[in-house]
Amino acid sequence: MDLSQALEISSCTDPGMVRSHNEDSIAADGANGLVVLADGMGGYNAGEVASGMATTVITTEMQQLLAKVKPFEIDPESNKILAARMVREQVLKANASIYHAAQTQPQYAGMGTTLVMCLFYDNKALVAHLGDSRLYRMRDNVLKQVTRDHSLLQEQIDSGLITPEQAKHAQHKNLVTKALGIDPTVEPEIREYEVKTGDIYLLCSDGLCDMVEDGDISMTLEALGANLKLAAQQLVQMANDNGGKDNVSVILVRVLREYPAARGVMGKFLGWLK
Amino acid sequence: MAKLILSMDGLVLKEIPLTKERTTIGRKPHNDIQIDNLAVSGEHAVIVTILNDCFLEDLGSTNGTLVNGNPVKKHFLQSNDVVELGKYRLKFVGEAPAAAATAEKADFEKTMVLRPSAMRAGADQARAMGAGAAEAARAAAAQHVAATATAAGIADKDNKAVAAAAMPAPAAAPAVAPAPVPAAAAPAAAPAARSSHPLGAIQIMTGGNAGKELELGKPLTTLGKPGVQVAVLTRRPQGYFITHVEGTNPPTVNGQAIGTAPHALKDHDLIELAGVKMEFFIKS
Numbered sequence A: 001m002d003l004s005q006a007l008e009i010s011s012c013t014d015p016g017m018v019r020s021h022n023e024d025s026i027a028a029d030g031a032n033g034l035v036v037l038a039d040g041m042g043g044y045n046a047g048e049v050a051s052g053m054a055t056t057v058i059t060t061e062m063q064q065l066l067a068k069v070k071p072f073e074i075d076p077e078s079n080k081i082l083a084a085r086m087v088r089e090q091v092l093k094a095n096a097s098i099y100h101a102a103q104t105q106p107q108y109a110g111m112g113t114t115l116v117m118c119l120f121y122d123n124k125a126l127v128a129h130l131g132d133s134r135l136y137r138m139r140d141n142v143l144k145q146v147t148r149d150h151s152l153l154q155e156q157i158d159s160g161l162i163t164p165e166q167a168k169h170a171q172h173k174n175l176v177t178k179a180l181g182i183d184p185t186v187e188p189e190i191r192e193y194e195v196k197t198g199d200i201y202l203l204c205s206d207g208l209c210d211m212v213e214d215g216d217i218s219m220t221l222e223a224l225g226a227n228l229k230l231a232a233q234q235l236v237q238m239a240n241d242n243g244g245k246d247n248v249s250v251i252l253v254r255v256l257r258e259y260p261a262a263r264g265v266m267g268k269f270l271g272w273l274k
Numbered sequence B: 001m002a003k004l005i006l007s008m009d010g011l012v013l014k015e016i017p018l019t020k021e022r023t024t025i026g027r028k029p030h031n032d033i034q035i036d037n038l039a040v041s042g043e044h045a046v047i048v049t050i051l052n053d054c055f056l057e058d059l060g061s062t063n064g065t066l067v068n069g070n071p072v073k074k075h076f077l078q079s080n081d082v083v084e085l086g087k088y089r090l091k092f093v094g095e096a097p098a099a100a101a102t103a104e105k106a107d108f109e110k111t112m113v114l115r116p117s118a119m120r121a122g123a124d125q126a127r128a129m130g131a132g133a134a135e136a137a138r139a140a141a142a143q144h145v146a147a148t149a150t151a152a153g154i155a156d157k158d159n160k161a162v163a164a165a166a167m168p169a170p171a172a173a174p175a176v177a178p179a180p181v182p183a184a185a186a187p188a189a190a191p192a193a194r195s196s197h198p199l200g201a202i203q204i205m206t207g208g209n210a211g212k213e214l215e216l217g218k219p220l221t222t223l224g225k226p227g228v229q230v231a232v233l234t235r236r237p238q239g240y241f242i243t244h245v246e247g248t249n250p251p252t253v254n255g256q257a258i259g260t261a262p263h264a265l266k267d268h269d270l271i272e273l274a275g276v277k278m279e280f281f282i283k284s
Helices: A046-068 A082-104 A152-158 A214-224 A228-241 A264-273 B097-109 B116-129 B131-155 B160-165 B189-196
Strands: A007-014 A024-029 A034-041 A112-121 A124-130 A134-139 A142-145 A189-194 A200-204 A248-255 B003-008 B011-017 B022-026 B045-050 B053-058 B065-067 B070-072 B074-076 B082-085 B088-093 B200-204 B213-216 B220-225 B229-236 B239-246 B269-273 B276-282
Touching: A007 A024, A007 A228, A024 A046, A024 A248, A034 A046, A034 A200, A034 A248, A046 A082, A046 A112, A082 A112, A082 A124, A082 A189, A112 A134, A112 A200, A112 A248, A124 A134, A134 A214, A142 A214, A200 A214, A200 A228, A214 A228, A214 B220, A228 A248, A228 B229, B053 B065, B200 B229, B220 B269, B229 B269
Parallel strands: none
Antiparallel strands: A007 A248, A024 A034, A034 A112, A112 A124, A124 A189, A134 A142, A134 A200, A200 A248, B003 B011, B003 B088, B022 B045, B045 B053, B053 B074, B065 B070, B065 B082, B082 B088, B200 B213, B200 B276, B220 B229, B229 B239, B269 B276
């Protein structure tokens, strides 16, 4: 089923004001309802390699898989909907290829990447993430952070050691506790959410949320929601105006209408008519 | 490392790192930087690099070598100097001495991974000492790891950041002093910076709201009628900009349609949007 009529996607990525190169990678496939964002780490250009591998492997593997099976189909092994397993397996594939490259090629040793991705299907959004790249959702003019960072800071907030307010000024914002390509295996956090028409989803690297307050992000999406491309550019520009200390990447997805899965012969026929 | 950026007519052709002690520039192919253009002499110039200093020397070329528009025979290159050979420009980008000083700061921003195994090592030891102290020790261990990671980051910016961050830090666990909250390292620059930007406002001149004044204190303010014509005014360090958001026609500034790109606003610019005229001015 082609979702390009149901989803409007706009993205923007920028090296920021301080760094010479962009270690973030983004990929979007509107037809398959797939968006992927990765923020790479590692010396020289290894960060770019890791994030580039993550987005490429996941999108190409997902595209091949989606051509054969549909995410809403039931998995005969577990009797659950296939989507989560599909996404998890592709994430693991990306992890394996990055890990392998890092182990075999000395110039890539120690590289890794964060990940946040969304698969839209059947009026749902399946979200997988690792590290401190985030997904936000704007619904009825309220901005909510959907993912919880896998970072030292988040753990400290959770254990009550520091308040979210103190966290903004913390020294070690950059330490993530989970990432793609660091260990031979990894467990991405995968969750599923119901989607409403009019929702705007924002995937971003820490270059945005470290530099721009949630209130300002919310204001931008509220004010410029009508022009998604402009909103994406505005967010990146705000991060750069505030110092732009890190690479900044954003992907915005707006749900234009419902996209129920076309089940059975009748559904396929109706889907084909659209 | 210092480098040269070769460009012609504003088009960047390539970047050349100055790795050798002598980097020759000329038309003939044996030069390190070959510029195949008749305005360039066979052996035109040479850049001699001694430690971090680079010297440009003209080798008696026919058409001469310009640095920042002035002809030179020998010149001590400074960062951002522009060397001109005929139509070709070589921008010299030196090794910023500040880079070393800011490396520490920059590395703080760099994302690094912290393996849970390292956290657990600290936490396990702490648990053995008593549950109450566990959290503090965990934080202490974590901070130690963080410090190690940063230290490693400074010493060796490239590959080792992740590996060092993953190093277990059992030594830090016994230190059960209440973990000080790591605070005030990098105060959020945004609000402070924003208040120092000049404050602008618009005065509405026609329509039902004529005479009203609207202060533009927020980073962005939308104007117009949704679905008909909307524009956004953004407040940036460089000043205020107006950008077309939606509607078939973009707004006009001083009678000129602004197109789709952001348009910088000047004091006393006249904006017309959705049939309403308004004036932009700087308040402070």
